[in-house]
Amino acid sequence: MGEDMEVWKQVFQELIQELKPWHKWTLTLDKDLLPNTLQPGWSQYQQWAFARFQCSLCSRRWASSQVQVLFHMHKSKGEPQGQVKMRVFAQRCRKCCQSPFEVPEFTTENISRILNNLVFRILKKCYREGFKSMEELPMIKEISLEGPHDSNNCEACLQGFCAPVSPALASITNTYHHVERRVQVTHWREGLCSHIAPNPRCRYGNVCCFCLVL
Ligand SMILES: [Zn+2]
Ligand SMILES: [Zn+2]
Known part of the structure; x- marks a missing residue:
């Protein structure tokens, strides 16, 4: 996620600056972040997003609407600053044996939606602001997916951290x-x-x- 991470950081800064112009927030990638394991004073936010993958062995491409994006966020007490750690769970090719876990590719639109939802969650959890009626922006699925989630090749599933997408959520996605x-x-x-x-x-x-x- 080298270049890609720059897009995440840039969009996050734009969104947070719009809401909290004098506050300094950082977004960093943390590959060791674990769901439900939080440092004191931190909050968690999980989203399941649509993304594409490509196998680095056979070049096969696939898409999934159950790619977990995990955030842990923390605002410094009494200071206008905070930090967000992020982990994106990978998937591997089902056709190749010993295929490596591949990093998902998100569209800019979905990156923007994921971060939009994150920024609203920061407002709510870290600033006690926000709206009761605010719904999460759903992800845009570029194609309709058939068949069940491929749990055997999903990093989050294999580590016991994946969760099924609710039918209600799936229907509003379209x-x-x-x-x-x-x-x-x-x-x-x-x-x-x-x-x-x-x-x-x-x-x-x-x-x-x-x-x-x-
Ligand atoms: Zn493959
Ligand atoms: Zn999974």
């Missing part, structure tokens, strides 16, 4: 446009947001959540 609209309308109804029309200040167009907390 209709993300409707979900976005619902998020917006919900905010508007509750008087949280006056931007019922697309908000030019909001990079997400219709999902004008950032403007609320600036």
Whole structure:
């Protein structure tokens, strides 16, 4: 995840700076991060995302909608700074024997959605801000996937850290446009947001959540 990690870091900085312009947050990769093993004062956030893989032995490509992205986050007490550690779980080719675990490739759109959800979770957990009605932005699946999750070749499954995606979540994934609209309308109804029309200040167009907390 060399170059790719730079994209994650850059998008994270853009999002967090929009919400907390005077606060310094860092995002780093930690391959040893373990789900449910937290240092005191840290919070955890897990997402299951869509990503693509390629086998480095046979070049076969596959996609999965159950790629775990794990975050641990911590805000320094009384200081305008915090840190996030991140781990992405790998998968390996089912056709090759002794294939190595491959790092997933995410689209920029999904990286942005994952980090958007993360930043909202930071607001809630570390700043006690946020909205009851805020739903997670679902991942965009570029293709529809058939068959069950390949647990035998999923690093998270093999380590006992994977969780099934709920059917409800899977169904909204394909209709993300409707979900976005619902998020917006919900905010508007509750008087949280006056931007019922697309908000030019909001990079997400219709999902004008950032403007609320600036
Ligand atoms: Zn292979
Ligand atoms: Zn798994």
